[in-house]
Structures are given as structure tokens and as C-alpha cells.
Amino acid sequence: MKQNFFIALAFCSFLILSSCNTTDKGYGNATYFTINGDELVRPVDYRSWVYVGTPLTPNDMNNGKAAFPEFHNVYIDPVSYDYWKEHGTWRDGTILVKELISVGTKAAVSGNGYFMGEFIGLEATIKSSEHFPDEPGNWAYFSFTNPEGENLKNTGTAFKTNQCNACHAASAKDDFVFTQHYPVLRSSKGVGKEVIPENTASR
Amino acid sequence: MKQNFFIALAFCSFLILSSCNTTDKGYGNATYFTINGDELVRPVDYRSWVYVGTPLTPNDMNNGKAAFPEFHNVYIDPVSYDYWKEHGTWRDGTILVKELISVGTKAAVSGNGYFMGEFIGLEATIKSSEHFPDEPGNWAYFSFTNPEGENLKNTGTAFKTNQCNACHAASAKDDFVFTQHYPVLRSSKGVGKEVIPENTASR
Numbered sequence: 001m002k003q004n005f006f007i008a009l010a011f012c013s014f015l016i017l018s019s020c021n022t023t024d025k026g027y028g029n030a031t032y033f034t035i036n037g038d039e040l041v042r043p044v045d046y047r048s049w050v051y052v053g054t055p056l057t058p059n060d061m062n063n064g065k066a067a068f069p070e071f072h073n074v075y076i077d078p079v080s081y082d083y084w085k086e087h088g089t090w091r092d093g094t095i096l097v098k099e100l101i102s103v104g105t106k107a108a109v110s111g112n113g114y115f116m117g118e119f120i121g122l123e124a125t126i127k128s129s130e131h132f133p134d135e136p137g138n139w140a141y142f143s144f145t146n147p148e149g150e151n152l153k154n155t156g157t158a159f160k161t162n163q164c165n166a167c168h169a170a171s172a173k174d175d176f177v178f179t180q181h182y183p184v185l186r187s188s189k190g191v192g193k194e195v196i197p198e199n200t201a202s203r
Numbered sequence: 204m205k206q207n208f209f210i211a212l213a214f215c216s217f218l219i220l221s222s223c224n225t226t227d228k229g230y231g232n233a234t235y236f237t238i239n240g241d242e243l244v245r246p247v248d249y250r251s252w253v254y255v256g257t258p259l260t261p262n263d264m265n266n267g268k269a270a271f272p273e274f275h276n277v278y279i280d281p282v283s284y285d286y287w288k289e290h291g292t293w294r295d296g297t298i299l300v301k302e303l304i305s306v307g308t309k310a311a312v313s314g315n316g317y318f319m320g321e322f323i324g325l326e327a328t329i330k331s332s333e334h335f336p337d338e339p340g341n342w343a344y345f346s347f348t349n350p351e352g353e354n355l356k357n358t359g360t361a362f363k364t365n366q367c368n369a370c371h372a373a374s375a376k377d378d379f380v381f382t383q384h385y386p387v388l389r390s391s392k393g394v395g396k397e398v399i400p401e402n403t404a405s406r
Binding site: 047048050051053054055056057058061062066067068071073075101104105108109110111112113114115116117118119167170171178181182183184187 | 250251253254256257258259260261264265269270271274276278304307308311312313314315316317318319320321322370373374381384385386387390
């Protein structure tokens with residue numbers, strides 16, 4: 001009787017440990033994306049990941065023809081963020097998501113500037129030697145934005161290598177990722193497990 | 204024998220359900236801030252909360268004298284976010300954190316614009332009828348930025364009512380919060396549990 005009780009307890013303890021926090025299970029097997037054929041399934045839970053920063057290159061600062069006229073809210077999956085903090089490199093299996101938000105109003109009670117407008121698209125990049133062995137750094141880039149309609153696409157096809165990877169290879173600071181524009185990533189590169197800087201001198 | 208086995212299973216199922224996700228436990232008791240005396244203890248885990256947006260009112264768009272010259276990365280505690288999605292109002296106990304990031308470079312390979320520089324400060328606002336019964340809407344505002352040194356302050360004293368609440372009362376759309384500048388909050392106000400818009404027409 002007691003034996004079965006303790007077997008049940010042990011089994012449930014395993015369930016508790018294995019069901020609560022994937023970041024405690026190690027880095028190797030935690031996957032935050034799905035590839036179907038050669039398409040990436042649109043991530044839907046990225047708002048619970050780690051936000052790393054928002055670059056902005058609006059049309060009115062680029063002669064009305066900005067290559068990226070939106071706010072780009074960038075998120076990384078939490079396990080790859082933990083790996084980055086520990087190792088300062090990107091693990092095989094990293095995914096970053098870029099949520100595109102239009103420029104809304106340019107004036108508010110707080111002053112002149114740029115304020116977020118509407119949600120207008122979604123993009124992602126993944127590093128996967130399994131799925132993209134021939135891409136530089138094993139990175140591939142995807143868009144789920146649908147120029148012909150309001151609904152986001154449920155899957156995205158990888159852009160051709162020269163459409164994204166060329167710029168990333170030439171100018172991104174850390175293995176095809178523009179960490180120079182993301183203080184959250186710069187300050188945590190290989191420094192351990194802390195989440196936020198304790199002081200304003202942190203880089 | 205079987206009875207004890209199932210009692211153990213039931214007990215452990217309860218443990219699993221209650222230990223994994225605080226957002227499923229109800230709203231009332233989840234607290235994400237600590238008040239010591241009349242000071243707010245600096246939050247340290249906000250990067251695991253929900254990011255809602257980044258307004259920017261840089262100095263060079265405000266005659267060199269912007270009231271808020273930094274990027275403001277705003278986070279909300281996850282339980283208050285769930286409450287907002289369900290009810291469209293702010294629960295007693297809400298906390299929003301504002302991470303201040305300087306304007307860094309204004310040009311990159313992606314174009315001219317504004318890119319995040321360095322981490323330069325931290326602010327927060329809380330809604331608490333228990334601690335601030337006499338403040339408008341029970342909201343109080345705090346800064347942990349230390350103008351005299353690099354280290355953030357570990358606690359913050361509430362600003363006087365007319366320093367923050369006047370503007371928030373006059374111009375913020377939803378109970379002293381400027382939801383009009385945060386599409387994450389606008390799109391989710393009282394609409395249920397979904398985390399992201401499925402289409403680009405969502406507000």
C-alpha cells in the first residue's frame with residue numbers, strides 16, 4: 001500500500017518538475033517553433049517571451065521610402081535568452097520575432113515624437129542547422145504579413161539568402177543578430193543569469 | 204491500497220495545477236510589488252512580465268528640452284494584464300514599469316531613425332487603494348533613477364500628486380493609463396484571453 005503511494009508521489013513529482021518551467025530543463029530540447037515542410041508556422045505565444053528592443057526608421061526620416069517604416073518590437077524565446085546570457089552566443093534553435101507596429105500620432109501631451117499606431121505585421125528569424133544547413137549561420141528569415149489582406153498568414157516561406165542575410169552578415173554584431181541596437185541583449189551577453197542591470201552604466 | 208494511490212494522484216494533480224501558472228489562480232491575491240513604509244521597492248523581475256509598448260519623445264524633436272527624452276519601454280504585471288483582457292479595467296494592485304533607454308545611434312544599415320542606446324533609469328506606477336487611498340484613482344508614481352550616481356535606488360518615494368497625476372488625469376484614455384499609445388493594451392481591452400491579434404485590422 002505504502003509502496004504504491006510513494007510510487008504515485010514520485011511519478012507526480014516528476015510531472016510537476018517537468019511541466020512547469022522549460023527553462024530549467026536545459027537548453028538542448030526546448031523548441032519554440034515548428035517547421036512544416038519548408039515553411040515556418042506563425043508563432044502565437046511570443047508576447048510571453050523576452051522583449052529585447054524596438055528600432056524605428058520612419059518614412060519621414062527616409063525621404064518617404066523607408067525600407068522598414070514601422071516600429072519593430074523584437075522578442076526572443078526565453079530558453080535562447082538564457083543560453084545567450086550564459087554563453088554569449090546563439091544556440092541552434094534560437095527564434096526571434098519582430099512585431100510590426102505602424103507609426104501612429106506624432107504629438108501627445110508628453111511632447112513631439114513617435115507613438116505606436118496599429119499592429120500591421122509579423123516576421124521571424126530562426127537559427128536551425130537541421131532545417132537550414134546551407135544558409136549563412138543557419139539563419140532563415142520569414143514574414144507572415146499579408147499584403148493582400150488583413151489576416152496574417154499562418155505559415156511563412158524563408159526569404160532567399162540575398163534578401164536578408166547579406167545585410168545581417170555585413171552589419172549585425174553577433175552572429176547575424178543586430179545586438180548593437182538592443183541594450184537588453186548587449187547588457188546580458190555571457191554575463192550569467194541576471195535579468196536586469198542594477199545600475200545605469202550597464203551595457 | 205488503490206484508494207491511497209488515487210488520493211495521492213488527486214493531491215499531486217492539485218499541486219501541478221496550482222504550482223505552474225499564477226495567472227490561472229485568480230486575480231485577487233497576486234501581488235507584484237512591495238511597499239515598505241511609504242516607499243516602493245524597486246521591481247527586479249519586470250522583464251518576465253508583459254511588454255506593452257515604447258513611446259519616444261526625443262530631445263531633437265522638442266527643442267532640446269524634452270520632458271521625457273528617452274525610449275520608454277513599458278511593462279505590466281501579467282495578472283493585471285489578464286484582468287485587463289477580461290474586464291477592460293485596471294485591478295487594484297496593478298503595476299506598470301517604465302524602463303528608460305537613451306537614444307543611441309540615429310543611423311544604421313536599415314536607415315535613419317532612432318535606435319536604443321543605454322539603460323539609464325527605471326520608473327513605476329501602481330494602483331493601490333490600500334496604500335494610496337487619497338491619490339486620484341489610487342495611482343502613485345515612483346522613480347528609481349539616481350541623478351547623482353550610476354546605481355539605481357532600491358526604493359522610491361511617491362511623487363507629489365500634481366507632478367504626475369494631473370497629466371494622466373487629463374489625457375490618459377483609461378483610468379490614468381495612456382492606453383491610446385499602446386496597441387497591445389488597446390487590442391486586448393476586455394476582449395478575453397487571446398494574447399495577439401490574428402489580423403492586422405485589430406485595434
